[in-house]
Structure formats: structure tokens, C-alpha cells
Amino acid sequence: DTGVSQDPRHKITKRGQNVTFRCDPISEHNRLYWYRQTLGQGPEFLTYFQNEAQLEKSRLLSDRFSAERPKGSFSTLEIQRTEQGDSAMYLCASSTSGGLYEQYFGPGTRLTVT
Amino acid sequence: GNSVTQMEGPVTLSEEAFLTINCTYTATGYPSLFWYVQYPGEGLQLLLKATKADDKGSNKGFEATYRKETTSFHLEKGSVQVSDSAVYFCALKNAGNQFYFGTGTSLTVIP
Numbered sequence: 001d002t003g004v005s006q007d008p009r010h011k012i013t014k015r016g017q018n019v020t021f022r023c024d025p026i027s028e029h030n031r032l033y034w035y036r037q038t039l040g041q042g043p044e045f046l047t048y049f050q051n052e053a054q055l056e057k058s059r060l061l062s063d064r065f066s067a068e069r070p071k072g073s074f075s076t077l078e079i080q081r082t083e084q085g086d087s088a089m090y091l092c093a094s095s096t097s098g099g100l101y102e103q104y105f106g107p108g109t110r111l112t113v114t
Numbered sequence: 115g116n117s118v119t120q121m122e123g124p125v126t127l128s129e130e131a132f133l134t135i136n137c138t139y140t141a142t143g144y145p146s147l148f149w150y151v152q153y154p155g156e157g158l159q160l161l162l163k164a165t166k167a168d169d170k171g172s173n174k175g176f177e178a179t180y181r182k183e184t185t186s187f188h189l190e191k192g193s194v195q196v197s198d199s200a201v202y203f204c205a206l207k208n209a210g211n212q213f214y215f216g217t218g219t220s221l222t223v224i225p
Contacts, residue, residue, distance in 0.1 A: 004157075033213070042118075042203050042215030043158070056212055091158070103213065105150075105158040 004106035006092050012112045013082055020078045021109045025094030032075050033103065034067055035091040043091055049075060050097060082113045116141045120204045120216035127194055127223050135189040135219045137178075137204035145206040147171075147180050147187040150215070152201045161189075161202070194223045 005024045013019050025032050030051050035043035046065065047057045051072035064082075069075040079086055089110050093103040121136040139145065149161040149171070162171030167182035176191045187204060204216040 031211070035213075035215075040217065042205070042217050043213075045212050045214065048211060056210055058212075093158075102160050102163070104160075107157045 004092055004094050004104050006090075006106040006109050008109055009107060010110050010112075012114065015082055015084060015113055017082055018078065018080045019082060019111065020076050021090055021092075021111075022074060022076050023092030023094075023106060024074045025092070026104055027073075028096070029094035029104070030072065030097050031095045032069055033093045033095075034075070034077050035093065037089045037091055037108070038087075046077075079111075082111075084113045087111055087113045116145070116206060116208050116212070116214045118204050118206055118214050118216040120202075120219055122217070122219065124220040124222060127221070129196055129223055129225050130193045131223075133189070133191040133194045133198075133221070135202055135204075135221070137187045137189065137216060139185050139187065139204075139206050139214075141185075141206055141208055143209045145208050147178070148205040148207070148213075149176070149178055149187070149189050150203040150205060152203070152218075154200070158203065194221070196223045196225055199223050 007022045033048040034046040037043045047067050049069040064080045067077045089108040091108045092106045095103045117140045146165045148163045150158045151161045152158050162173040164171040164180035170179045178187050178189045199222050201218045201220045203218045
């Protein structure tokens with residue numbers, strides 16, 4: 001297993017367009033997290049799944065954001081009607097639900113909204 | 115609410131100097147505490163962790179002790195190397211399994 005992967009690594013889109021990102025977690029990990037990170041800041045929690053169930057969602061997440069994990073494996077994060085303020089690095093992390101909850105992060109998808 | 119505050123950088127040290135990066139937290143309940151590191155061009159990776167008061171996390175010569183009385187989790191290393199140059203993030207996990215990260219501290223170690 002090569003770790004958490006994310007696709008695409010970079011996305012440039014025009015304001016108002018929809019974008020979708022994909023995250024493939026480590027295969028035996030049942031928890032999957034999405035974060036947003038802007039320059040000079042730490043990762044900001046967006047949402048997390050345990051298997052296919054979305055258990056927590058940040059109050060900061062607007063209705064334009066939606067995430068799915070249909071079969072409890074990969075996950076997608078969609079942003080509708082993108083705004084310039086959505087420009088950021090979107091990080092995915094996965095972990096087991098037992099043990100000490102170590103999260104393994106993917107390389108991120110950098111979104112630029114023009 | 116939950117939040118993490120860590121010292122602002124950037125921090126520049128000479129090789130073999132002593133490192134301290136301060137981290138304090140605000141949390142409801144009893145969080146777990148973490149330090150993550152991001153090396154240039156790489157993703158975030160866990161450096162060390164502590165799950166209850168007075169626990170000491172350690173890895174690669176770095177240490178941090180969970181101090182409930184001062185709500186702190188300061189990162190220390192006795193002798194830094196050039197290869198330790200990275201951005202360090204303090205984080206907490208609350209009972210709802212949400213993670214909260216600090217803003218990161220950039221460390222540069224010069225030979």
C-alpha cells in the first residue's frame with residue numbers, strides 16, 4: 001500500500017464552476033477526513049467519515065460543499081459554484097478507528113479559482 | 115470550544131541548538147494531543163502523540179509532555195539537525211474525533 005492518494009494534485013477553475021476531488025485512503029482504514037489548508041494556516045477540519053457514514057461536518061462548511069464515501073472506500077469532495085475564497089489546498093487523511101487514531105495524510109489537491 | 119495556539123515563526127537555529135516550540139490548547143473534555151511535521155515538498159506526517167495527562171510522546175529525538183494543568187504540549191529537541199528543517203503543527207483530537215490544528219511553526223536549521 002502506497003498511502004493516501006488524492007486526485008487531481010492541482011485544479012484551476014473559473015469562478016462559478018463545479019469541481020470534484022477524489023481521495024483514496026489506505027485500504028484498511030475505515031475513517032476518512034477532509035481538511036482545507038490556506039497559506040500560513042494549519043489544516044481546517046471539514047468533515048469525516050467512518051466507513052460510508054458521514055459522522056461530523058464543520059459548521060464552516062457551506063451548502064456548496066458536499067462529500068461522499070459511497071462504499072466506504074474512496075471519497076469525493078465536490079464544491080459547487082466555486083468562489084475565489086475556495087482557493088486552498090484540500091487535504092485528505094485516513095485512519096483506523098482503534099488504536100491511537102494516527103492520521104495518514106495525502107499530498108493534497110491545490111485548488112485555484114480564477 | 116476547541117483550539118490550538120502555537121508560537122509563531124519562523125524559527126531559525128544553528129545546528130545542535132536546543133529547540134522549543136510552544137503549544138497551548140483549549141478543549142472541552144480530555145483531548146488527545148499531537149505534533150505533525152511537514153518537510154519541504156511532502157505531506158503532513160505524525161511526529162508524536164500523547165493521549166492523557168502527563169504522557170510524554172517522543173520520536174526522532176523530539177519530545178512533548180501533555181500538561182493538563184497548563185494546557186500545554188510544548189515540542190522540544192535537545193540538538194537539532196539541518197534535516198529537522200520543516201513546518202511543525204500542534205493538533206488536538208476531541209471526543210468527537212475532530213482534529214484542530216495550530217497555524218504551524220516554520221523551523222530552519224542552519225549548519
